[in-house]
Amino acid sequence: MTTPLLDVAKLSASYGRAQVLFDLSLQLHKGEVLALVGRNGAGKTTTLKAIMGLVSARAERLTFSGFSLIGLPTYRIARLGLGYVPEDRRIFTDLTIEENLEVGRRAGRPGRSPWTPERLFKLFPNLAGMKGRRGNEMSGGEQQMLSIARTLMGNPDAILLDEPSEGIAPVIVEMMAEAICAMKAEGVAILLSEQNWAFAAGISDKACVIERGAIRFQGPMADFLANHALRAETLGV
Amino acid sequence: MDLSFLVIQALNGLSSASSLFIAACGLTLVFGVTRIVNFAHGSLYMIGAYTAATLVPNLLEWSYGPVPFWLGILISALIVGLLGVVMEVLLLRRIYGAPELFQLLATFGVVLVVQDLVVQIFGPQDILGPRAPGLRAPVEILGRRFPSYELVLIAAGPLVLGFVWFILKRTRFGVLVRAATQDREMVAALGVNQALLFTGTLFLGAFLAGLGGALQVPRVAANNGMDLSIIAECFVVTVVGGMGSVPGAFLAALIIGQLQAFGILLFPKITLVVVFLLMAITLAIRPNGLFGRPEHFSGAHAIGIASHAPGRFNAIAVSALLVVLAALPLVADEYFLKVATEILILALFAFSLQLLIGVGGLVSFGHAAFFGLGAYGAALGVKWLGASMEGALPLAPLLAALGAMAVGALVVRLSGIYLAMMTLAAAQILYAVAFQWVEVTGGDNGLVGIWPSTWAAPRSVYYLVTLALTAGTMLLLKRIIDAPFGYALRAMRDSQARAEAIGLEPRTHRWLAFTLAGAAAGLAGGLYAFSRGSVDPTLLGIPTSVDALTMLLLGGIQTITGPIAGAAVLHTLRDQIMPLTAFWRLFLGLSIIGMVLIFPRGLIGTLRYWRQA
Numbered sequence: 001m002t003t004p005l006l007d008v009a010k011l012s013a014s015y016g017r018a019q020v021l022f023d024l025s026l027q028l029h030k031g032e033v034l035a036l037v038g039r040n041g042a043g044k045t046t047t048l049k050a051i052m053g054l055v056s057a058r059a060e061r062l063t064f065s066g067f068s069l070i071g072l073p074t075y076r077i078a079r080l081g082l083g084y085v086p087e088d089r090r091i092f093t094d095l096t097i098e099e100n101l102e103v104g105r106r107a108g109r110p111g112r113s114p115w116t117p118e119r120l121f122k123l124f125p126n127l128a129g130m131k132g133r134r135g136n137e138m139s140g141g142e143q144q145m146l147s148i149a150r151t152l153m154g155n156p157d158a159i160l161l162d163e164p165s166e167g168i169a170p171v172i173v174e175m176m177a178e179a180i181c182a183m184k185a186e187g188v189a190i191l192l193s194e195q196n197w198a199f200a201a202g203i204s205d206k207a208c209v210i211e212r213g214a215i216r217f218q219g220p221m222a223d224f225l226a227n228h229a230l231r232a233e234t235l236g237v
Numbered sequence: 238m239d240l241s242f243l244v245i246q247a248l249n250g251l252s253s254a255s256s257l258f259i260a261a262c263g264l265t266l267v268f269g270v271t272r273i274v275n276f277a278h279g280s281l282y283m284i285g286a287y288t289a290a291t292l293v294p295n296l297l298e299w300s301y302g303p304v305p306f307w308l309g310i311l312i313s314a315l316i317v318g319l320l321g322v323v324m325e326v327l328l329l330r331r332i333y334g335a336p337e338l339f340q341l342l343a344t345f346g347v348v349l350v351v352q353d354l355v356v357q358i359f360g361p362q363d364i365l366g367p368r369a370p371g372l373r374a375p376v377e378i379l380g381r382r383f384p385s386y387e388l389v390l391i392a393a394g395p396l397v398l399g400f401v402w403f404i405l406k407r408t409r410f411g412v413l414v415r416a417a418t419q420d421r422e423m424v425a426a427l428g429v430n431q432a433l434l435f436t437g438t439l440f441l442g443a444f445l446a447g448l449g450g451a452l453q454v455p456r457v458a459a460n461n462g463m464d465l466s467i468i469a470e471c472f473v474v475t476v477v478g479g480m481g482s483v484p485g486a487f488l489a490a491l492i493i494g495q496l497q498a499f500g501i502l503l504f505p506k507i508t509l510v511v512v513f514l515l516m517a518i519t520l521a522i523r524p525n526g527l528f529g530r531p532e533h534f535s536g537a538h539a540i541g542i543a544s545h546a547p548g549r550f551n552a553i554a555v556s557a558l559l560v561v562l563a564a565l566p567l568v569a570d571e572y573f574l575k576v577a578t579e580i581l582i583l584a585l586f587a588f589s590l591q592l593l594i595g596v597g598g599l600v601s602f603g604h605a606a607f608f609g610l611g612a613y614g615a616a617l618g619v620k621w622l623g624a625s626m627e628g629a630l631p632l633a634p635l636l637a638a639l640g641a642m643a644v645g646a647l648v649v650r651l652s653g654i655y656l657a658m659m660t661l662a663a664a665q666i667l668y669a670v671a672f673q674w675v676e677v678t679g680g681d682n683g684l685v686g687i688w689p690s691t692w693a694a695p696r697s698v699y700y701l702v703t704l705a706l707t708a709g710t711m712l713l714l715k716r717i718i719d720a721p722f723g724y725a726l727r728a729m730r731d732s733q734a735r736a737e738a739i740g741l742e743p744r745t746h747r748w749l750a751f752t753l754a755g756a757a758a759g760l761a762g763g764l765y766a767f768s769r770g771s772v773d774p775t776l777l778g779i780p781t782s783v784d785a786l787t788m789l790l791l792g793g794i795q796t797i798t799g800p801i802a803g804a805a806v807l808h809t810l811r812d813q814i815m816p817l818t819a820f821w822r823l824f825l826g827l828s829i830i831g832m833v834l835i836f837p838r839g840l841i842g843t844l845r846y847w848r849q850a
Contacts, residue, residue, distance in 0.1 A: 074425040074426055075428050078425070086426070094418075103424065
């Protein structure tokens, strides 16, 4: 087995006195899509934030591409090639689409053709027609696409993608699934946090089930799909 | 009044608008990105003026001509820009997450430090800079002479606006800065080093402040009062224009420039009142200024007193303290009693501010307004109504309460930083009125001969009168803090939305709190007037407001007794140390910065923290 791209071992995080994550471990390998599934409040978002250094956390091991992320400021983590697309999208609403992409722009990585606004507009055709529009004049789905595109502008090796299907139209969800597959085809690994079970099942190679801040199951998606008892218990599906 | 005169007035208005915009632009820019209102922006402006007034003549001596002159202005601005970088790295970086009260106080600490250092470096006297080569001769406009340098200033404003617009809209730095203005965390998650972004912003903001100051050198002498006078004007411009909005600042500066130019024709003595009216009208219609947006995150200013059951021990301790204080005249000498009287007065002053800040979460930066109004109320009563102390003293809380009602009605609509800046501006305007309305207020000299009635004239008697009035008022305020009214204020401080959801009406409560705090501060001011025998405009000045805040900070903002301890310690320190050193402001400024950085709980707060830990 190759060494994982993102290696999380015994991650714990708290908000004030309330502990949210308990010794959580997971591995994301190069070029794979790993679905982090679990009920509302299970700790999915906190896991992603803790990896990005956005909430303070302790961990036995937290590495990306072999570099320890513990204690690193968020911008340094991002510069290692780890992208983050937050749950609430957090588009810069005063900036135009092109300017939003500019904020995300970082130098390309050797051996891969860098993402450019032109390539991203092909991936998300909806955005192409409204380059000069501001973030606050976009629908939720368009904002979601822009948020992903903005992160891709940094040419990441992996993306932490938080609830991309939340609150957007079913048509757009489908486009989102296509986009994720296209990103995967480019060699970008994706850690996908999802409540939309069907969406996650369709596009992920592996599943990681989180319950009350700890991992209940990690393995191939097919195994989890076959395990009806575990699915019913952890997700109710 | 003919056409040419009106044109000249309008041009004068444009040139002061330009100057004002260049000074204020950096302040609003820095606020937009860092969310810090940099009180020291005026100090940077002052350093720019002093540097240019010193540097440019040297350059002109070396080679006389426009190039060395403008080069000198530019170098001065660059030097100030670098000072901004130093300030960001050493101080601002450490307080980005702090409550805004602490941010304002820490940057005011820098103001104090700079005041002493400027006197040390450039000397105490004003420095008149050189006239601009090639622009010495006035031009003739419609038959009237107009200084040609003013025309350059008129052009400089739009030039700076264009320069800032270009940086913000057309450079990667500008895009990042605008993104960071909205969501710093997300910018970091995209791999941008915010520290560099903030340092760069401070450089730009300080550069503009320095440029603003340096450009003034040919028309006004660099002097050591220009920091506070310009910062108050900058506050008005940024508040009216909308915090963080550069075009808003430009428009606001244009309006204010014209108002001042023509207002002087209508109300020659009180042009500032016109500006205040403009602020009142603007904020009544648009509470976030012309181009400002509502603040989304407003939790940072909510620091204050939590509720806890009053113990029986407290009642005994208070009674014991009162007995000891009342017995003081038996042992203390005249001088000691004078100091003790002043401490009691300042304790009431600070305590009344605690009602606003600690309980109401209303960070008032102009509490001196009510202290000063009280002092002037009593003094005017004696001077113009011929009242005795018994008759004049009640005028103190009365006038202050009326003032607080007026200011309060305006500011309770605002929150957080807007409120802090508006209260400061209100106090500055009262300061200006006291300063300018010489026939009534005595101007700079103030009013003298405000002595207590004969029966109260002995120090010991006046001390006891002060003790009775201040202790009585403080106990009354304490009772109000512990009453449902106080709880309601705290609820609104911690979460306005939730308080409104259970049917509380924030504006009325806050307005009442303002009035109460104003009246109490006014009583303190009145007592102070009779204690000193005189009043003068400094009682209304920013340093007096900051004194009250420092006492709160020193004692502890989250405690009820904190301000009393803070007043005692600060006044004793001042009494002991100030006569010994020329660096009192440096010492005070560094102390304030130090307290904010390492000792934010204050004395009483720290004691309680230790006891609980």
